[in-house]
Amino acid sequence: MTVRWGVIGTGGIAHSFVTDCSATGIEFVAVGSRTRESAEAFATEHGIARAHGSYADLVADDGVDAVYVATPHSRHAEDALLAIAAGKHVLVEKAFTITAAEARRVVDAARRADVAVMEAMWTRFLPQSVMIRELIAEGRIGRPRVVEATHHQALSTDPQHRLNDPALGGGAILDLGVYPISFAVDVLGTPTAVAAAGTLSDQGVDTQMGILLTHEGGTQSVVHFGLDLRSPNTASIIGEDGRIDLDATWYTPTTWRLRDRDGVVVEEFDSREERTGYAHEVRAFEAMIASGTHEGGAMDPEETVAVMAVMDEARRQVGVRYAADQDQDPARGPVD
Ligand SMILES: NC(=O)c1ccc[n+]([C@@H]2O[C@H](COP(=O)([O-])OP(=O)(O)OC[C@H]3O[C@@H](n4cnc5c(N)ncnc54)[C@H](OP(=O)(O)O)[C@@H]3O)[C@@H](O)[C@H]2O)c1
Structure with missing residues (x-):
């Protein structure tokens, strides 16, 4: 099973992550930005097929299986919950959220929606x-x-x-x-x-x-x-x-x-x-999705909350x- 990735945010780590992971064959099919211009520039630079002018449009993209959230920490909970509500698996940059209470909300929402959620603690x-x-x-x-x-x-x-x-x-x-x-x-x-x-x-x-x-x-x-x-x-x-x-x-x-x-x-x-080494976490997350087990592994969501x-x-x-x-x-x- 090939996981089709969408990216939320077009900043520094989004560029590094997509560059690093694309080189190992991980498939990025869409990107969402607060502005269409930035989404298009990012898509062109990384050879990504679809550019969306909002995060809502990115998560509504039927061709996306999993979303990588690469926005500032203050947005992580909101952006992860948006992706989960759309039925997408979600890999959220570190720090996972601002507080443990926010992290708990995201982890519980993913459980209810039966999607995988993981903090991108790549190390x-x-x-x-x-x-x-x-x-x-x-x-x-x-x-x-x-x-x-x-x-x-x-x-x-x-x-x-x-x-x-x-x-x-x-x-x-x-x-x-x-x-x-x-x-x-x-x-x-x-x-x-x-x-x-x-x-x-x-x-x-x-x-x-x-x-x-x-x-x-x-x-x-x-x-x-x-x-x-x-x-x-x-x-x-x-x-x-x-x-x-x-x-x-x-x-x-x-x-x-x-x-x-x-x-x-x-x-x-x-x-x-x-x-850099970002692809290892992505491959582990993809394996989790493929196996249908949405928790556990090297970065279990409960440990993220801790x-x-x-x-x-x-x-x-x-x-x-x-x-x-x-x-x-x-x-x-x-x-x-
Ligand atoms: N794993 C790692 O090695 C690593 C390295 C660096 C950073 N990170 C993590 O990645 C996250 C993003 O860091 P970054 O350095 O990539 O940040 P950044 O360069 O500032 O990019 C953040 C992106 O988030 C979007 N965004 C949404 N709301 C925003 C707001 N109010 N202000 C600024 N940007 C906003 C923007 O994309 P659009 O304009 O396209 O919407 C922006 O380009 C952080 O949580 C950070 O800890 C991880």
């Missing part, structure tokens, strides 16, 4: 991530006790840019922090406690944050991230009998090594790929508030 589907899960399951590092991961990038300082605009879900946590948080949850499970500290911009979004997560059995993860400076962007999983160290940039196809409990390298891996809940709590502690928080908890008062 979890990379061959290196699959191998790492296998090595841990085989006991090669013993019981994992600590995860360390960072994600800093020096990004746009333009106040209008979506990353800096609270109305569009700006800030480091939803864009960058979601990677190490999702990684920690993948390895150690849903946290039982969240302790966060951070710095806010004049516009009220987090420019920098550090979070200590406590997981089942007292295991811990330490993640930090920021959007206005660079860091090595490395990660480690530390077990009782060894550890796994991922080089920069850990959340992309990279080099990494397995060490014994004394820190001696046991095995070295080079998982670098020619392309990651969103961690981010809700970290934002609450640091003081990052979006309009969607008001819907979730009116007792918290109006958004500034």
Whole structure:
């Protein structure tokens, strides 16, 4: 079965994703934009057959089986629900939504409509991530006790840019922090406690944050991230009998090594790929659609909701508030 993909949004990641995935034979048949001009330009550039001048027209396209949502976080819930209501499977860019409550609404709607929904947390589907899960399951590092991961990038300082605009879900946590948080949850499970500290911009979004997560059995993860400076962007999983160290940039196809409990390298891996690596998540999602099982796999929707809940709590502690928080908890008062 060939899945026919439609794309919502024509921004930066939509271009990278379609370029990367098209090169592996994934079939894009339509694109929808807020403007017809942008949809047509995108369709022409990527050889896509149909260009729609609205997201509603894209989801109404009978020739589309699955929709990829590539809009700012603040629109993800609305755009995913639009696609689900039209009976389409939907792959939603990270962060899945703004809040856990929004994520819950989307996941429940997909269940009711019997369509597949997944967060496009592509790192979890990379061959290196699959191998790492296998090595841990085989006991090669013993019981994992600590995860360390960072994600800093020096990004746009333009106040209008979506990353800096609270109305569009700006800030480091939803864009960058979601990677190490999702990684920690993948390895150690849903946290039982969240302790966060951070710095806010004049516009009220987090420019920098550090979070200590406590997981089942007292295991811990330490993640930090920021959007206005660079860091090595490395990660480690530390077990009782060894550890796994991922080089920069850990959340992309990279080099990494397995060490014994004394820190001696046991095995070295080079998982670098020619392309970015977005196609792995798409192939996994297509396999899920083909099998008729709409949940489970490397990025189960319930785990996405759990990651969103961690981010809700970290934002609450640091003081990052979006309009969607008001819907979730009116007792918290109006958004500034
Ligand atoms: N997986 C990854 O590696 C990766 C990398 C970067 C970003 N992302 C995620 O992808 C999403 C989009 O990021 P991006 O960097 O591609 O953003 P972007 O370049 O700003 O593009 C977002 C697109 O969304 C549409 N849009 C709808 N309402 C909008 C609004 N009010 N303001 C601006 N754009 C609006 C626009 O497309 P139309 O004009 O065509 O409607 C726009 O081009 C984010 O959730 C981000 O976290 C993922």
